[in-house]
Amino acid sequence: MTLTKRVIPCLDVDNGRVVKGMHFKSIKDAGDPVLLAEKYSQEGADELVFLDITASEQQRETIKSLVKKVAQVIDIPFTVGGGVKTLQDARDILLSGADKVAINTGAVKNPEIITKLMEIFGKQCIVIAMDVRRNYEIKENRHIFTSDSKKFWFEVFIYGGKTPTDLDAIEWAKEVERRGAGEILLTSIDMDGTKEGYDVQLIKEIVNSVNIPVIASGGCGKPVHMLDVFLQTNVDAALAASIFHYKTHSVDRVKEYLKENGVPVRL
Amino acid sequence: MVKVAIFDYGAGNIFSLKSSLEKNEAEVDVITNLEKIKNYSGLLLPGVGNFDPAITSLHTSKIQFQDLVKNQIPVLGICLGMEMFFEKSEEGKLGGLGVLEGEVILLPNKFKIPHMGWNDLQIKKPSVLLEGVKEGSWVYFVHSYRVKPKNEDIIKADSDYGINVPAVIETQTLFGTQFHPEKSSKVGSIMIQNFLRVCKK
Numbered sequence: 001m002t003l004t005k006r007v008i009p010c011l012d013v014d015n016g017r018v019v020k021g022m023h024f025k026s027i028k029d030a031g032d033p034v035l036l037a038e039k040y041s042q043e044g045a046d047e048l049v050f051l052d053i054t055a056s057e058q059q060r061e062t063i064k065s066l067v068k069k070v071a072q073v074i075d076i077p078f079t080v081g082g083g084v085k086t087l088q089d090a091r092d093i094l095l096s097g098a099d100k101v102a103i104n105t106g107a108v109k110n111p112e113i114i115t116k117l118m119e120i121f122g123k124q125c126i127v128i129a130m131d132v133r134r135n136y137e138i139k140e141n142r143h144i145f146t147s148d149s150k151k152f153w154f155e156v157f158i159y160g161g162k163t164p165t166d167l168d169a170i171e172w173a174k175e176v177e178r179r180g181a182g183e184i185l186l187t188s189i190d191m192d193g194t195k196e197g198y199d200v201q202l203i204k205e206i207v208n209s210v211n212i213p214v215i216a217s218g219g220c221g222k223p224v225h226m227l228d229v230f231l232q233t234n235v236d237a238a239l240a241a242s243i244f245h246y247k248t249h250s251v252d253r254v255k256e257y258l259k260e261n262g263v264p265v266r267l
Numbered sequence: 268m269v270k271v272a273i274f275d276y277g278a279g280n281i282f283s284l285k286s287s288l289e290k291n292e293a294e295v296d297v298i299t300n301l302e303k304i305k306n307y308s309g310l311l312l313p314g315v316g317n318f319d320p321a322i323t324s325l326h327t328s329k330i331q332f333q334d335l336v337k338n339q340i341p342v343l344g345i346c347l348g349m350e351m352f353f354e355k356s357e358e359g360k361l362g363g364l365g366v367l368e369g370e371v372i373l374l375p376n377k378f379k380i381p382h383m384g385w386n387d388l389q390i391k392k393p394s395v396l397l398e399g400v401k402e403g404s405w406v407y408f409v410h411s412y413r414v415k416p417k418n419e420d421i422i423k424a425d426s427d428y429g430i431n432v433p434a435v436i437e438t439q440t441l442f443g444t445q446f447h448p449e450k451s452s453k454v455g456s457i458m459i460q461n462f463l464r465v466c467k468k
Contacts, residue, residue, distance in 0.1 A: 002386065002427050002428065002429075003382065003384050003385070003386050003408075003428060004384060004385045004386070004405070005384075006384050006385065041452075046384065046385055068282065071280075071282050071283050071286060072286050075283075075287065075449065075450065075451070075452050075453075075455065075456065076407070076450055076452060077407060077409070077447070077450045094279055094280050094315075095279075095280065095282070096280075096282065097280055097282035097283055097286075098280060099280055099283070099315075099409075099450065118317070119317060119320070120278050120316070120317065120320060121278050121279050121315065121316060121317065122278075122279070122315065122316055122317045122347065123381065123411065124315075124381050124383065124409040124410065124411070125279065125315065182381050182383070182409075183381075183383060211376065211379050211380060212379055212380065212381070213379050213381070213383045213384070236379070236383070236384065237384070266385040266405040
């Protein structure tokens with residue numbers, strides 16, 4: 001046997017509650033983060049991801065206490081992100097009980113933070129979250145792709161998917177690896193919240209550009225979407241939120257389904 | 268109740284390990300030097316951080332650590348904690364704790380590095396730490412280096428990542444896991460219990 005593919009429920013947390021939006025908007029309450037974490041852990045989730053989407057300065061203490069509560073009830077790894085800008089933010093989260101810290105805007109604004117964190121905590125702690133959208137305005141020095149005979153490139157967005165950066169996602173992925181990131185959490189803004197499946201093309205291109213693990217995110221609406229991304233790309237993990245929150249599908253059932261269809265998973 | 272200590276290098280999450288030990292009914296203190304180690308029945312070197320900073324934090328305690336191993340106080344090193352048992356590591360420039368002969372080397376780059384996720388155990392030899400753990404059990408790894416002990420008999424289980432990665436080492440009262448038992452669900456908890464049982468003796 002060898003390494004299994006990971007199924008990762010994601011909890012977007014706002015003011016201490018789990019919420020779910022669409023295209024990074026229209027937020028809906030989906031429950032208590034500690035209870036959901038415990039439930040997913042018991043159902044066989046391979047990891048958990050928490051994204052603090054409020055992430056204002058006043059929220060730092062809230063998220064620290066939430067991380068502590070979650071760490072007490074689960075015995076699987078978990079990643080926490082949202083508003084991490086400084087070494088101190090990352091340290092607070094890791095020392096409160098998270099195994100990994102996800103950085104997005106903070107890393108684009110200040111890429112040196114990746115190397116600094118790696119030197120202190122080791123690269124396994126550092127997840128770079130990339131929010132990516134297809135840009136159909138063709139520019140020079142970009143990796144150009146074609147789909148339905150339309151040309152586009154993959155652009156990195158920051159501030160919760162609101163602000164374009166002009167950064168080419170393929171180049172940014174390579175750069176974060178070079179600077180010491182241990183993993184990439186790759187979200188498609190185009191697909192996020194649509195429940196129509198992952199952006200397989202995006203995921204394939206990023207996975208093939210780096211030699212660190214990649215988590216696919218954005219668009220999972222049913223188990224077959226996970227199957228597709230695992231069968232069509234060499235991605236290491238698939239993240240999903242709403243399909244688990246609303247009791248449509250339990251984690252263990254989804255993993256059984258993946259196994260029946262030839263994906264190596266932990267059961 | 269058995270009382271154990273976790274050594275804190277100041278560089279990462281030791282909270283989960285502490286919770287896991289406490290759930291298994293141990294009393295746990297977090298320490299930053301080994302001066303009062305005689306008050307404890309066992310020591311844990313956690314698995315988070317980077318080799319050189321972690322070794323630096325243990326530097327003044329190196330002799331005490333070697334004595335502890337000689338006096339058969341049980342020690343469990345997790346991931347980086349186990350890697351530090353050896354003489355040197357490709358991750359750093361500083362020497363290791365040197366209680367085991369051998370070195371720590373980078374994983375081959377034909378697969379992704381770090382080796383991150385759930386992989387299964389291939390049990391090679393009887394082991395106290397693995398009592399009650401079934402062949403093929405899933406455990407959680409996250410590491411870029413592997414240990415290469417001079418004496419291969421101390422490797423009790425390994426895991427397949429293109430090459431055989433030593434996953435459990437054990438010699439007398441010195442235990443090491445490349446994976447994280449505190450993150451490995453119920454199977455990990457069995458190993459924590461096994462370690463605590465050795466500490467009670």
